Amino acid sequence: MSKHHVTTKINGDETEFLCETDETLLDVLRNQLGLTGTKEGCSTGDCGACSVTVDGRLVCSCLMLGVEANGKSIGTIEGMAKGEKLHPLQEKFLSHAALQCGICTPGFLVAAKALLDKNPDPSETEVRYWLAGNLCRCTGYDKIVRAVMDAAAEMRGA
Amino acid sequence: MRYEAPATVDQAVALLSAAGPDGRVMAGGTDLLVQVRTDVLDPGVIIDIKGIAELRQITEEAGAFRVGAAVTGAELKEHPKLKSVWPGVVEAANLIGSTQVQGRATMGGNLCNGSPAADSVPALIAAGAKAVIAGPKGRREVAVEDVMLAPRKLSIGRDEIITAFVLPARPARSSDAYLRFIPRTEMDIAVVGCGVSLTLGADGTCTAARLALGAVAEKPLLVTAAQDVLVGKRIDEAVLDKLGAAASAACRPIDDKRGTKEFRVKIAAVLARRVAQIALERAEGKQ
Numbered sequence: 475m476s477k478h479h480v481t482t483k484i485n486g487d488e489t490e491f492l493c494e495t496d497e498t499l500l501d502v503l504r505n506q507l508g509l510t511g512t513k514e515g516c517s518t519g520d521c522g523a524c525s526v527t528v529d530g531r532l533v534c535s536c537l538m539l540g541v542e543a544n545g546k547s548i549g550t551i552e553g554m555a556k557g558e559k560l561h562p563l564q565e566k567f568l569s570h571a572a573l574q575c576g577i578c579t580p581g582f583l584v585a586a587k588a589l590l591d592k593n594p595d596p597s598e599t600e601v602r603y604w605l606a607g608n609l610c611r612c613t614g615y616d617k618i619v620r621a622v623m624d625a626a627a628e629m630r631g632a
Numbered sequence: 633m634r635y636e637a638p639a640t641v642d643q644a645v646a647l648l649s650a651a652g653p654d655g656r657v658m659a660g661g662t663d664l665l666v667q668v669r670t671d672v673l674d675p676g677v678i679i680d681i682k683g684i685a686e687l688r689q690i691t692e693e694a695g696a697f698r699v700g701a702a703v704t705g706a707e708l709k710e711h712p713k714l715k716s717v718w719p720g721v722v723e724a725a726n727l728i729g730s731t732q733v734q735g736r737a738t739m740g741g742n743l744c745n746g747s748p749a750a751d752s753v754p755a756l757i758a759a760g761a762k763a764v765i766a767g768p769k770g771r772r773e774v775a776v777e778d779v780m781l782a783p784r785k786l787s788i789g790r791d792e793i794i795t796a797f798v799l800p801a802r803p804a805r806s807s808d809a810y811l812r813f814i815p816r817t818e819m820d821i822a823v824v825g826c827g828v829s830l831t832l833g834a835d836g837t838c839t840a841a842r843l844a845l846g847a848v849a850e851k852p853l854l855v856t857a858a859q860d861v862l863v864g865k866r867i868d869e870a871v872l873d874k875l876g877a878a879a880s881a882a883c884r885p886i887d888d889k890r891g892t893k894e895f896r897v898k899i900a901a902v903l904a905r906r907v908a909q910i911a912l913e914r915a916e917g918k919q
Contacts, residue, residue, distance in 0.1 A: 478635065495635040495678065496668065501742065518666045519733055520819070531706060531735040536669075537662050538736065541635050587730065606818035607730020 484509070485553025493540035500524045501544040502540035503550060511551035511580045514611070522608030525581040525588075528552050532588040534607075543554055551580035556588065563625040570621035574612035582608045586622045594630050598623060633668075637680045641766045641795055644681055649768055651677040657793055658703040660736035662729060663745040671785040677803030678903075687795055690714060691863045695801030699762075701740025707744040709734075717825040718799055719914060720827055720907075721822065724755030727812060730819055740794045743776065746784040749822045749847035753780070755810040755855050757844035758827035761799050767792035777854040803840075807914030809907045812846070813891075813899050822847045823891040826903035828881065830862060836916075838862045843875070843904060848883035848896050855882040858864075858904070867912050875908055878899030 477492040494504050498516075503509040503526070516522035519537040525551035526535045552567070554561045563586050566572070569582055573579045582605065589596055589604045596604070601622050602615070610618060634897070637839040638644040640776045642649040648655045652675030658664050661680075681687055690711050697714060715722045728737050728751050741751045743763070748871040753776065765788050776797070781787055788794070799882060808829035814820035825846030835841045843858035857878040865871045885896040 483877070495633040517669055519662055519729065522730060522732055525732055528735070532732050533735040534730075534732040537660075537665050537733070539635065539661070539665070539678075539680075542661075547775075588731075603818060604731050607732045608782075 478544075479545045480541055482543040482545065483547040485548070485550060491540070492555055495539065495541060497540045498536050499526070499528075499540050499543050499548070500535035502543070503535060503548075509550050511553050513577050513580055515577065515581075519608075520552070520609070521578070521581075522585060522605075523578055523581040525584045525608065527588055530591070538600075550585070551584055554583060554607065561587065562628050566600060566621040566625040566628070568617070570617050570624065571621065572613060572617040578608060578610040578612075582610065582618055587623070590620070590626050590629060596623075596626060608609045614623040633675060634677045634681065636677060639683055639685075641684055641793070642687065644679055644684060644793055645766055645768055647677065647679050648793065651679070653790060655679055655790070657744065659687075659738040659741040659742075659744075660704060660733075662733050662737045663741060666849060679791060683706075684795075697799040699739065699797045699799065701796055702738050705729075705734035705737050706731075706833065708739075718759060718804055718808060720810040720829065720911065721752070721755045721759050721760075721761075721799065724810035724812075724825070724827060724830045725752040727751045727810075727822075739797060743787060744788075744794060746780055746782075746786055747821075748780075748783060748849060748851050748917075749810055750852065751810070751822055751825055751829045751846065753811055753852040754825050754844035754846040755808065755827035756797060756799075757852055758810075758829040758842045758904045759799050759808055760829065760842055761797045762797060764793050764796040766795045771795070773798065777852065782849040803831050803918075805833070805915050806840075807911050809910035809914065811903050811907050811910070813903060821890065824848055824896050824899045824903055825852075825886075826900065826907045828858075828904070828907040830867075830908070830911050830915060832915045836866055838867055839863055841908075843879065843908070845879060845882060845900055845904075847890075848885040848900055850884075855879055855884055856903075857882065862908070867908060872905045872908060876905045879904035 513523035515521035524535040656675035687700040810827040811824035812822035832839040843861035880901040
């Protein structure tokens with residue numbers, strides 16, 4: 475069985491890879507492309523650690539086959555900072571101490587950015603529901619929610 | 633495992649026919665890929681239907697909506713009109729999983745996964761939705777309540793796929809609603825789910841109604857007795873009491889880790905009342 479030849483865009487860069495049908499996008503990102511910022515948690519779509527965007531839509535990369543990325547535009551945590559300059563969400567996660575072990579953090583950042591791209595002024599309730607599919611076992615979520623609200627305010631120029 | 637991404641319904645049906653029992657249709661993949669990952673399923677061919685344009689569209693024709701079977705929950709919610717006409721269907725579909733899952737999960741998949749607790753299914757049944765099914769002999773329409781037979785068992789053939797759901801045209805003063813009971817606020821599987829769709833006459837009398845329940849039997853149920861309770865009446869407390877009793881009477885649940893039989897029977901009545909009230913307020917234009 476020959477591998478699939480996939481052409482895709484990852485964080486704006488044209489990328490090609492070969493994959494088997496049963497390799498998920500998460501497998502491809504981590505094991506072939508060295509993009510290990512996207513984390514593997516549950517592998518069943520419950521924890522959100524593997525969150526990426528596909529054509530701007532937030533998804534779990536563990537619930538998508540690598541071959542499905544053909545012709546799509548993928549966004550991962552590696553595309554979030556511009557060189558050395560962190561995204562406001564990343565800055566606020568640091569200043570609010572919104573992480574401890576850090577495994578869930580890339581997923582939270584990608585998910586939070588997808589929310590703010592769509593809704594620059596979410597209520598706290600909207601933030602909590604949007605992020606309900608991202609699990610953190612360390613922080614208790616309050617610091618994460620505060621960091622997202624603060625980043626949103628800063629990005630609006632408030 | 634092979635991967636096929638047909639561009640037309642006919643190609644998808646031909647691939648499924650050729651694959652026989654080895655073939656699996658994938659829409660959003662949020663249930664299928666978990667089952668493959670955990671070795672519950674080991675399909676020889678995955679047939680990805682997301683590349684079929686007609687399965688990704690929502691169209692309106694003479695007041696009826698045709699929702700492609702591979703339209704995602706996120707797309708349903710973003711549709712400019714669907715949510716105002718069928719708020720219950722959209723809110724039910726949007727209870728499936730997280731934001732991430734909503735980006736992929738579809739109502740076609742929710743039904744074909746064959747879970748009695750699927751959230752979108754009671755809402756579709758209450759709405760009187762028909763599933764459009766394509767197979768080697770052409771297309772047919774089946775009421776959604778007749779698609780699932782038992783857990784993981786469907787009435788549709790191995791070489792057939794659901795291409796769309798048709799939501800019928802709505803008279804004025806109609807609406808619907810869906811609620812489920814879960815012990816938390818998000819990200820859970822229904823202990824009981826309930827959908828109600830109703831229409832009111834000019835004088836406020838209920839002229840049409842359908843109620844469906846999830847997670848209280850081997851498949852989602854249309855509660856026909858609810859129609860008899862509601863139609864011809866003004867929906868007051870006494871009618872809601874009778875509606876709750878009809879919902880409870882229809883339940884034939886199991887005990888499991890999510891709830892006991894007794895609890896499910898009781899909650900079915902509570903949800904039936906609440907959902908009917910929400911649908912009523914919406915139909916009256918209060919919500």
